[in-house]
Amino acid sequence: MKLMKLCGGVALALVLGAAPALAEKKYDPGATDTxxxxxxxxxxxxxxxxxxxxxxxxxxxxxxxxxxxxxxxxxxxxxxxxxxxxxxxxxxxxxxxxxxxxxxxxxxxxxxxxxxxxxxxxxxxxxxxxxxxxxxxxxxxxxxxxxxxxxxxxMYATEAKILAKYIVAKQPDPKIGILAQHDELGKEFVRELRAALGPKADQMIVQELSYELSDPTVDSQIIKLKNAGANVFFNVTTGKATSQSIRKAAEIGWKPLHVIMSGSTSSNLIQAAGPENAVGMVTVKYRKNAGDPxxxxxxxxxxxxxxxxxxxxxxxxxxxxxxxxxxxxxxxxxxxxxxxxxxxxxxxxxxxxxxxxxxxxxxxxxxxxxTQPDDYSPFRTLYVAEFDGKLWKTLEKITAD
Structure with missing residues (x-):
């Protein structure tokens, strides 16, 4: 019995002694107790x-x-x-x-x-x-x-694969016109789209144009894409260029299957373009929009x-x-x-x-x-959605793989 009590006391002491170590706080620059x-x-x-x-x-x-x-x-x-x-x-x-x-x-x-x-x-x-x-x-x-x-x-690759699947399924004879921001964002998105379209990418893409962030407008590019006979508009723009591209396409009566990257579907950009001009626009969706009824x-x-x-x-x-x-x-x-x-x-x-x-x-x-330690991509499956002038209506769920 004494031996058991002794062992128990030693064990308790070990546990109590270990407690501070278990509760030890660890900090790097930028963090303190408070x-x-x-x-x-x-x-x-x-x-x-x-x-x-x-x-x-x-x-x-x-x-x-x-x-x-x-x-x-x-x-x-x-x-x-x-x-x-x-x-x-x-x-x-x-x-x-x-x-x-x-x-x-x-x-x-x-x-x-x-x-x-x-x-x-x-x-x-x-x-x-x-x-x-x-x-x-x-x-x-x-x-x-x-x-x-x-x-x-x-990831742009994930989004491009899903949008490519949708384009091919919805447009029997796609003639794709691309407008992309002239930087790493635009170049990679277009590269991933081409990879997703496969061997027939060059045949499907009839015009590929770019713009600089400093350009006052993208009106001339939109006109060229329409004149190239594109029936799909793959829109890789940001900020004011997004609003301008949506508005200009409507002004010249160009009504392609308008596919836009998800990062440029915020309500403020669409409001600046005129929601009525964005009707029928398609994107991938994974999040809600503020102000969406x-x-x-x-x-x-x-x-x-x-x-x-x-x-x-x-x-x-x-x-x-x-x-x-x-x-x-x-x-x-x-x-x-x-x-x-x-x-x-x-x-x-x-x-x-x-x-x-x-x-x-x-x-x-x-x-x-x-996320996983060997794969940081946060999402693999996304929804495709269409804008009806007021709301983004989800159409179907598509996996990139």
Whole structure:
């Protein structure tokens, strides 16, 4: 009996002695017992300035969380959203400031293929997480070469495969006219579309044009695509070029099967084009749109509207980019919550690359974030949807594989 008591006492002492070690808190730059500091770079000015809403909403979300819940796991979260004006040199400058001067724990929800490409090697060399990027370029899903970088959108390859399947199924004799932004985003999207169309790509594509972000309009390109006899318009534009392309096609009476990348379907861009001009436009859908009447009673949309009214009163209720930024911040918050008291950059990356059926306020029912250490692509199956002048109506669910 004495031996049993002795053993029990030793065991208890061992457990008690181990408790502090089990509860040990681990921090990297940007995290303390009471704070977490994050950052991102988006264009708050310049031609891409509408996308600044992404950064403002992400910042405001964590302000709300700090006010209502005391932050995450007892720590107040600060987000520094810096303006890069959609210019790679400015992205480099802003990112270096976030890492070296501000010493953020991680970056998340930054925007732009060319801009984020300019800092990808730098961040990976510094072992700083570059998470949930607002771009679907293939370079973000490269765990072997760039383990610290993850995408936050459907990969361009995924989207292109799904849209190619839809085009071939719906247009018996496709004559595809392409307008693409003249940068890495546009080039990769078009390359992935060609790959998805297969050996007959050259036969199907009758005209391929591009534009520069600095171009005042894309009117001439739209006219050329119509004159080439295209009955499919594959639209890879952003910002004002998106609105201009939709409006110009309607003005000249060109009515092709209009297929547009999902990143350019925000309600503010469509409103600028005139919703009546976007009727029949097709895209892939994986998330809801702010201001969409079909989600008026959706609890997540109501929560966003309450948040917007208090923390972003100068943002229009239908600003879809603000909704997207808010929703990505929710996912980043879940990643931080999963980290617990291990707020090292390595653990932040681990949690971000092992997401399992993680939901977000913006995701359509049936779509969830799923990532793996050897495959960072967050989505494989998406919906195809058509715009009816007011709403995006889902047509069918298509898997890229």
């Amino acid at each position: 704070t977490i500091k994050l950052g991102n770079t988006v264009p708050h000015s310049g031609p891409g300035s509408p996308y600044g809403a992404l950064g403002r909403a992400a910042t405001a979300y964590f302000e709300m969380l700090n006010d209502t819940k005391g932050g995450i796991n007892g720590r107040k979260v600060t987000v520094l959203s810096l303006d890069d004006a959609y210019s790679p040199p400015k992205t480099v400058e802003a990112t270096r400031r976030l890492v070296e001067s501000e010493q953020v724990l991680a970056l998340f929800a930054s925007l732009g293929t060319a801009t984020q490409g300019a800092v990808q090697k730098y961040l990976n060399a510094k072992n700083v997480p570059q998470l949930l990027l607002n771009t679907g370029a293939g370079r973000w899903n490269d765990p072997k070469r760039f383990p610290w970088t993850t995408p936050g959108l459907p 079909q989600y008026a009673d959706d609890p997540a949309m109501k929560a966003f509207e309450a948040f917007r009214a208090k923390y972003l009163p100068n943002v229009d209720p239908g600003n879809d980019l603000a909704f997207a930024g808010y929703a990505q911040a929710v996912v980043m918050g879940k990643i931080l919550e999963l980290c617990g008291d291990d707020l090292t950059r390595a653990n932040v990356l681990k949690q971000a690359t092992t997401l399992k059926d993680v939901t977000s306020p913006a995701l359509i029912e049936g779509v969830t974030y799923n």
